[in-house]
Amino acid sequence: MTSFDLNSITSALTDTNKPETGVDFSGKSLKLDTEKDAQPIIDAINACPNLQYLTLTGNTLGVAAAQAIAKALEHHPELKIARFSDMFTGRMKTEIPPALSALGDGMIAAGARLTVLELSDNAFGPIGVEGLAKLLQSDVCSQLQELRLNNNGLGITGGRLLAKALAANPRKLRVFIAGRNRLENDGATALARVFQTMGTLEEIAMPQNGIYHVGVSALSEAFKHNPNLSCLNLNDNTIGSKGAEAIATALPKLKNLKSINFGDCLLKSKGAKALAKAFKDNSMLLESLDLSHNEIGREACMEVVEAITALPDSADRLSRVVLAGNSLGGASNKKTMKEKLGPSAELSDGEGSDEEYVSGSEEEETDGEEESDENSEDSATEDAQHMDTIVNMGKEINLDDTGVEEVKTDVGIFLESPTLENLTKLGPKAADVIDAHLQAIKDPTDLITAYVEATFCVSGLSEESNLAMDIAQELYPIMLKRAGQQHAAAWLLANTMLRGLGLIKSENKEYRIRWKTSGCYRVLALAVNRPNFPTPLRDTLRFFIASRLSTLTDKNIVEKHPELYRS
Known part of the structure; x- marks a missing residue:
């Protein structure tokens, strides 16, 4: 095993005046199967006396190549940033854990202290977390500030494994990105428990994860323990009115929240009104808000606009407000919204009409929405419902199977x-x-x-x-x-x-x-x-x-x- 001088490691970790230097092989589309294939990267790492970052994005690494690169990393305790996104294209899912594990072992042997770990767009699924677990639990990640795991196919199991790895040695992350992972309620709830112990999160992005109000409610409790949260993205989950109400209870604790993206979250009018009230009651200093395509009625849309423009500095503060794809009302309503929002408004003229999501009065829509939420949230998707119909149709057909015996080989x-x-x-x-x-x-x-x-x-x-x-x-x-x-x-x-x-x-x-x-x-x-x-x-x-x-x-x-x- 390679030995290192403790003084040199300490010096490397504490000297903040060194310029950021490193090795960047991003986007070269290299297919690295063997140690020989990886030699150009190894040579570049060995030639860099102050390896602050290593970027391998857009190449594809096999196990042998990863092991060879890991050996070179053993001599660089100063490494801070590891950008390993889109790094296993064309590889077996099961090749990825040993490759990740090897790279992690190299950094552990070096005594590195990462601040950024980027692994997005690697479809490694739950077993990929197995290869990461040792690294995430090690001292290499003791000072980790950003963890980016977008589009990794983690699923519920991967979410739980990730939460378990992060909880083993509580971390103080600032940024957590994990979109497009199908975490669903169970995965989101497991991570929410970890978030509660952190207290340092400033940005959370978990779009397109199939999370319903149960998972959103668990996350909302975690948000309360992270008062520095400034950016929140739950786009394309099913927050619904119940989830919106849960988030509304967390907003009084989030005085630094500047950006919210709840587009495509089926908020409907009831959910939008719950958020609008919380925005107004807590004098939220939002700069960016996306509530697009949420089946929100015209009155609720107006309540949102009035809530975020209530403070006198709103015209200067708001940079982007997206309400496209909702029922914005007629030309008069849209004109009023644009006047209040100014250049920040993204209303998409003609996308919503008076009748698009409103049947009768706004009050009727609100009264009926609770029942709609009960039926829609955590319910089967259209495809699943369609399959149920087919199955039920099949049940109605009775075939005479008298005398028919299943033949077994x-x-x-x-x-x-x-x-x-x-x-x-x-x-x-x-x-x-x-x-x-x-x-x-x-x-x-x-x-x-x-x-x-x-x-x-x-x-x-x-x-x-x-x-x-x-x-x-x-x-x-x-x-x-x-x-x-x-x-x-x-x-x-x-x-x-x-x-x-x-x-x-x-x-x-x-x-x-x-x-x-x-x-x-x-x-x-x-x-x-x-x-x-x-x-x-x-x-x-x-x-x-x-x-x-x-x-x-x-x-x-x-x-x-x-x-x-x-x-």
Whole structure:
């Protein structure tokens, strides 16, 4: 392990007078698979005596290249800014965690202290957070001010894992960006609990996350504990009237709030009125407000305008007010709004009419909206409702199935109940029989899942039968071949194997492991070093097995096969 002089590290961390210098390879579209591919970046890092920033945006890194770059980073404790967005295009999802983990280990070994970590536009999903967890929990992120994770496909599980990593050692972030991640209520609520402990947030952007009023209410409680919040973006979530009312209760604590983006949040008139009242009662000094496309009626729109222009300095302060896509009323209403808002107004003439969102009086709309909120918020999407209709239609059709008996093949029976007796019934050419049966599957995801599960069903019996061991070894090259013929097969195959080995959790609650994983590890140990076994898949499996070794149920078995967790 490389050793460092403590004095030089301390000096690097405390000297704030040095000019910002670093290495920028952004937008070069480099495909970096090996250490040799990464050599230009390594040379640039080694040649930079004061590496304040490293930008690798717009290139694509494999595991070996990331490990080589990480070694170069071990000599730069002065690193402050890591811009790693859009850095894994064309890579397997499962390649990303070990690559991220390697880069993190390099910074940890250096004793760096990041202030900015940018990882947006990397579709690494929940397992990507696994590769980040160690870095986020380390002292490298102890002074982190900006964390940008936009468009990472985190999902609910990723949101929870991220919250857990951040909560392990409470951070004092100023900026948190995590749009387009489908965090939903559970992910948002988990993060909200972490935000409460921070108290330092100045900007929160979580647009397009499928968050409803439950998650918004949890976030609103967190906002109250972050009085320096100046920029809030929840665009394209379903805040609704209930969420708006929750946010309104937080606004008295947010005297520094300057910018709000609640566009496309289904606020409707009731939600807009709740916000307008809070703006006015708390003399909010807003500079930018976006409430576009929220089905807000004309009277509620006017209340919003009057609330944000109540203070005498509003004409000079307001830079942008967007109400387009709501019912703004006729020409007279729009003229009044424009006069009050001045150049900041974005009203889109002709986009809203008197009748567009208002039926009868404004009062009728308001009275009926509570019921509408109850029915619309946290309800199924149009597509889901449409599917329900189709299902219900199907229920009305009764087919006479008298005398009809479902035909089950020997392979189907074995896969459903993987016993040695059922395997023996497939005969001496069981691998070929299983292969012929599974090739009838057309959907690529279903096909890969079926081949992996069939291989594991047989592998699980390998500890009690040499026949099962032989068949499982025959199935591995067949599985790899069939999977390799499918589009986007690499990450599907790795993800399915990790799930089947119990190394990652399935988001499908009905998923169950019906084979002995100890036998699967035993067979995998034989297969993993064969020439036909893909290197990226081998590296990914080793990374996850090594990181979970101490908690594995099959730890005693796996430890007998170091080829499963050591390079």
